[in-house]
Amino acid sequence: MLIYLSILENEEDKQSFQQIYEENHLKMYHVAFHILNHQMDAENAVHDAFLKLAEHFEKYRKLPQKEMTALCVHITKNKAIDIVRRVSHLSREEVENLVLVDEQRERQPQVYLEQTEEQKQIRSILEKLPEILKITLELKYYYEFNNREIAQTLGVTTKTVEMRLYRGKIKLRELLENEGIIE
Numbered sequence: 001m002l003i004y005l006s007i008l009e010n011e012e013d014k015q016s017f018q019q020i021y022e023e024n025h026l027k028m029y030h031v032a033f034h035i036l037n038h039q040m041d042a043e044n045a046v047h048d049a050f051l052k053l054a055e056h057f058e059k060y061r062k063l064p065q066k067e068m069t070a071l072c073v074h075i076t077k078n079k080a081i082d083i084v085r086r087v088s089h090l091s092r093e094e095v096e097n098l099v100l101v102d103e104q105r106e107r108q109p110q111v112y113l114e115q116t117e118e119q120k121q122i123r124s125i126l127e128k129l130p131e132i133l134k135i136t137l138e139l140k141y142y143y144e145f146n147n148r149e150i151a152q153t154l155g156v157t158t159k160t161v162e163m164r165l166y167r168g169k170i171k172l173r174e175l176l177e178n179e180g181i182i183e
Helices: 002-007 011-036 039-055 065-088 092-100 109-126 131-142 147-154 158-178
Strands: none
Touching: 002 039, 011 039, 011 065, 011 147, 039 065, 065 131, 065 147, 109 131, 109 158, 131 147, 131 158, 147 158
């Protein structure tokens, strides 16, 4: 904790950062561990995420708690994926497949290729969603959080999570239809 606080300039920022750390470090660890399946790597991802947050704290310090939690989770996810890339020397697409592909998929080459292409298209469409809808959908379908866990992670009610999932799926469907991916 001291390393993060030493980056910050004033006492108010240090107290605020410490509160953010206490409220979010376990959620962030959960996300990182889900991606990496390794305790030390997950801890490293959380550490890297907090370093990034501390370095750019002047930009983020005024965010409301819910958005701060979402930001912490998002930064951690990206740091965990960076670790996977470094460790295994995989391309961006391979990393996303590693994280996003259902391990129960059929092992037939044609089916795998079709699923891979579909995942790339869906991932590209997901990037076009508003950030809060994208994060909610990722937590639900990629990280397999239940609605209660999502609510705790984002600091909202389960009703809000249900509404964001509903709106996110509608928006995702619209984008998929606009791109001609589905009818």
